[in-house]
Amino acid sequence: MSEQTKVEYIPKIERGIVVDHIPVGYGVKVLKIIRSYPGMKDVVTTIGLNYLSTKLGRKDMLKLVTDELPQEILDHMSLVSPGISIKRIRDYQVDKKFVITTPTEITGQVLCRNPNCITNHERHMTTCFKATRRDPGKYRCMFCERVFFLGELELISR
Amino acid sequence: MKMDLISATDLGLDEIQEFLTLAAKMDEMPAVEKVDLLKGRVLMVMFYEPSTRTRLSFEAAMVRLGGAVIGFSDTASTSVSKGETLRDTVLTGERYADVIVIRHPQEGAARLAAGAASIPVINAGDGANQHPTQTLLDLHTIRKNFGRTSGLKIALAGDLKYGRTVHSLFQALLKFQGNEFLLISPPTLRLPDYLLAEARAKNVKVEESTDLQTAIHTCDIVYMTRIQRERFADVLEYEKVKDAFVIDAAMLADAPKKLKILHPLPRVNEISPDVDGTTYAGYFPQVYNGMIMRQAILLKLLGVKI
Numbered sequence: 001m002s003e004q005t006k007v008e009y010i011p012k013i014e015r016g017i018v019v020d021h022i023p024v025g026y027g028v029k030v031l032k033i034i035r036s037y038p039g040m041k042d043v044v045t046t047i048g049l050n051y052l053s054t055k056l057g058r059k060d061m062l063k064l065v066t067d068e069l070p071q072e073i074l075d076h077m078s079l080v081s082p083g084i085s086i087k088r089i090r091d092y093q094v095d096k097k098f099v100i101t102t103p104t105e106i107t108g109q110v111l112c113r114n115p116n117c118i119t120n121h122e123r124h125m126t127t128c129f130k131a132t133r134r135d136p137g138k139y140r141c142m143f144c145e146r147v148f149f150l151g152e153l154e155l156i157s158r
Numbered sequence: 159m160k161m162d163l164i165s166a167t168d169l170g171l172d173e174i175q176e177f178l179t180l181a182a183k184m185d186e187m188p189a190v191e192k193v194d195l196l197k198g199r200v201l202m203v204m205f206y207e208p209s210t211r212t213r214l215s216f217e218a219a220m221v222r223l224g225g226a227v228i229g230f231s232d233t234a235s236t237s238v239s240k241g242e243t244l245r246d247t248v249l250t251g252e253r254y255a256d257v258i259v260i261r262h263p264q265e266g267a268a269r270l271a272a273g274a275a276s277i278p279v280i281n282a283g284d285g286a287n288q289h290p291t292q293t294l295l296d297l298h299t300i301r302k303n304f305g306r307t308s309g310l311k312i313a314l315a316g317d318l319k320y321g322r323t324v325h326s327l328f329q330a331l332l333k334f335q336g337n338e339f340l341l342i343s344p345p346t347l348r349l350p351d352y353l354l355a356e357a358r359a360k361n362v363k364v365e366e367s368t369d370l371q372t373a374i375h376t377c378d379i380v381y382m383t384r385i386q387r388e389r390f391a392d393v394l395e396y397e398k399v400k401d402a403f404v405i406d407a408a409m410l411a412d413a414p415k416k417l418k419i420l421h422p423l424p425r426v427n428e429i430s431p432d433v434d435g436t437t438y439a440g441y442f443p444q445v446y447n448g449m450i451m452r453q454a455i456l457l458k459l460l461g462v463k464i
Contacts, residue, residue: 116285118266123243125270143266143288145165147352 010048010061018087019062019071019077021099024050025135029061031153033076034064040073073104074100078108082137102111102150105141110153117144129153161459162272162279167325171333176295178307180454181298181447183464189222192453195462196225199408202255203229204247204271205282206238206262212282212291212443216259219452222244222343228254245274252277256350260284278459286322291455292422293326296381297450302447303418303440304378309336313373315403316342316383316428318349323422324383326461338363340373343398347385370403374413380405382421382441406430410438420444 022030027049034040053059070087077084082102088095108126113120119125119141129139130151132147140147164446169177176178184192199310201220205213208231217227220230229251230236238247248271251258252319260271261282268281283289303306310330314324318341328349331337339357341364357364367373373380382405386413403425405419418440421429425441455463 061378114265116263116265118262118264118270118284120242121264122243126241143265143269144285145167145265 011046012092013063013065013089014092016063016065016089018089019058019064020085020087021053021055022060022084023056024058024060027062029080029089030077031062033080034073037073075103076105076109079155081105081151102131102137108156110155112141112144113139114144114146115150117141119143160276163290163455163459164268164272164279164281165288166293166330174330174333177294177451177454177458178298178301180458184453185254185302185450192223194224195464196220196223196456196460199225199460200255201227202251202258202373203226203227203231204251204258204260205231206233209261212261214370215448216452219449219456221451222246223456225378244270245334245408257456258381280455280459286320287447288326289322292323292451293330294455295451296327296420297330298451299420299444299447300379303337305332308334310379311338313340313342313377313380315370315373315380317385317389318343318346319347320386320389321383325353326383329356332357332360340377341366341401342368342370342373344402346395346399361370362371371409374409374442378416380417381417382419384424384426387408401427404430405433406427407432407436410436413438429464
């Protein structure tokens, strides 16, 4: 994709946040998470799907006209897809850039996939997953001890 | 801080050695000297699914140390049937007892109970997940027979895919130096890859085979397991493999003297009754060793020194 078409497809924003390098197919999911937080529904947003990316081949992207994304939202997004980059835009330029990393522990935010895990049967349970040492990107349920990829785990609806 | 026994994966080599040393001491101690060790202490047995061996083993262990046992082994007559949460049942039980032993059909139940209780909790099986006292009693049995738990050649035979007993035992034996494994199973019931990878990471020699006779002649231990019918969606598939690995006395005709055949029990057809009377049969003594190891576990968790 040439510089010319980039401009055509993705209008630049003067001030805001770009959520970039979202793995293809996850753009809508990430947007849903952001919009589930108070005040985020009204933010002017552009969503781009299936853009060409030198890093990922294809990628999804969001542009939000908002000053900051609170840490709580960033943590939540990291559960869906770590590796997303966040760019803060001021005067059309990237003012600050960082990559969201995977959490080492996830408490009360995702459900265990094992239907026979006690966390799916007992009322008032808080789930807990910890990153495994041997398999990067995989998490172990601290109750049933099963191991899952982060993307396999369903978010607890807010 | 209170100590629980929830998962074999929580145990380091030092802790395993401590349990084995304590069990060896309990094995040597005359029964008459044990009778007051846990006098006045109460064990709460919370069994949410049926079990004969494990429950009786814990109860016998406690009673023979002078302690008392309360609890249930059928949830129909408890508040559980009224919809009480596991957490509430544990918070109630701990007011009556000094230690809880729990078996539950759902994975992670014992971890939940341990988190809720202020007294020690022992996992006696949580679904398909863990059964750490079985692992410890297997290690105790091995040490009792061979004087060590390292430098042995162990055949694991039968259902190696679903059997939590063999998974935990395999992982525990990997912690000791110089053990080698021969895995005997139908191709559909092989040991899961993640466990094979753990062995590879430690450069442990592991062979896979379907030849039980060779195992009998080359290994120190043949650990048999039952092939469980309920694991098969297709009955025909089960029929094909159910009697694939059966040991009988004739197969043991030229077996080396050192060989021990172990089994977590109950057995179905995998060990013929004509093996019971041979010197190779280690599975009924294994039941006794289970009670001894559980005595050691109760003493350690209750902080009683001997």
